[in-house]
Amino acid sequence: MEQSLSPGLYIVATPIGNLGDITLRAVEVLRGVAAVACEDTRVTGKLLHHLGLKKPLVRYDDHAREDDRERLLARMETEPVALLSDAGTPLISDPGYRLVRTARERGIAITSLPGASAAIVAITLSGLPSDRFLFAGFLPNKAKAREEVLAELARVPATLVFYETAPRLDATLTAIGRVLPGREVAVARELTKKFEECRNGAPADLAAHYAAHPPKGEIVLLVAPPADEDPENFDVDALLRAQLTDAKPSQAAARVAKVTGLDRKTLYARALELK
Numbered sequence: 570m571e572q573s574l575s576p577g578l579y580i581v582a583t584p585i586g587n588l589g590d591i592t593l594r595a596v597e598v599l600r601g602v603a604a605v606a607c608e609d610t611r612v613t614g615k616l617l618h619h620l621g622l623k624k625p626l627v628r629y630d631d632h633a634r635e636d637d638r639e640r641l642l643a644r645m646e647t648e649p650v651a652l653l654s655d656a657g658t659p660l661i662s663d664p665g666y667r668l669v670r671t672a673r674e675r676g677i678a679i680t681s682l683p684g685a686s687a688a689i690v691a692i693t694l695s696g697l698p699s700d701r702f703l704f705a706g707f708l709p710n711k712a713k714a715r716e717e718v719l720a721e722l723a724r725v726p727a728t729l730v731f732y733e734t735a736p737r738l739d740a741t742l743t744a745i746g747r748v749l750p751g752r753e754v755a756v757a758r759e760l761t762k763k764f765e766e767c768r769n770g771a772p773a774d775l776a777a778h779y780a781a782h783p784p785k786g787e788i789v790l791l792v793a794p795p796a797d798e799d800p801e802n803f804d805v806d807a808l809l810r811a812q813l814t815d816a817k818p819s820q821a822a823a824r825v826a827k828v829t830g831l832d833r834k835t836l837y838a839r840a841l842e843l844k
């Protein structure tokens with residue numbers, strides 16, 4: 570096997586919790602590579618140990634120094650090198666984009682081995698429409714920026730998929746409740762692990778549930794598509810009231826205009842009435 574693997578970059582997806590999800594092909598390729606580039610050498614070292622493999626590990630992320638990336642690229646010209654992230658599919662909210670981009674520009678052979686990715690597990694598990702979805706990675710940390718991104722995505726006719734962390738879940742559900750109050754949301758937690766759960770509901774109900782039962786572990790958050798693209802179907806008063814709790818009528822009108830596509834002046838007039 571070792572001789573048969575040709576030089577190049579091998580992008581290898583790894584389990585997101587259940588080690589049984591490593592693929593046969595991933596093990597075969599990991600056995601054959603000359604080196605493994607990874608985010609955290611301890612995490613990947615443990616996985617390789619579990620597989621009974623020992624390989625030179627090179628720490629890599631997209632903020633790596635230019636000369637470190639160059640060394641890795643030079644190595645791929647003559648040897649097979651794997652790229653792994655701590656868990657799941659590299660490049661999906663994980664390092665690798667710059668490496669792949671440069672490798673492709675230089676004509677280095679690239680092979681991507683499919684495997685676990687939390688976004689895909691969550692979309693299949695959630696019961697939300699799976700025919701069209703938009704993966705949006707992590708929302709910004711700051712409240713204003715987070716709401717802006719949600720407003721930007723409000724009219725996308727697709728299930729929205731976000732990566733989330735337990736400490737931020739409450740703030741994100743609150744933001745969704747303000748910007749997209751009528752949507753069904755799914756919280757998919759600890760996927761492929763012992764305490765896996767997927768809980769669906771209205772943002773406010775889920776926020777209340779998780780306030781009473783603080784969540785642990787890793788989370789994917791999904792938001793159902795708009796029920797109907799007809800702007801008449803937005804509960805404009807509810808959206809304006811939510812925004813008026815911390816914004817002036819003009820700001821509230823601007824934000825709701827972004828979400829609904831409705832006329833800003835009309836919304837401003839209504840915001841003044843509601844204030």
Ligand code: SAM
Pocket residue numbers: 585586654656657658659660661662663685686687688731732733734757758759760761762787788789
């Ligand atoms: N590249 C990975 C993938 O393909 O899924 C994602 C890496 S990203 C840095 C980590 C985020 O993925 C977590 O914060 C969480 O949102 C999601 N995630 C990873 N494993 C998960 C799991 N077992 N259950 C739920 N979400 C998970």
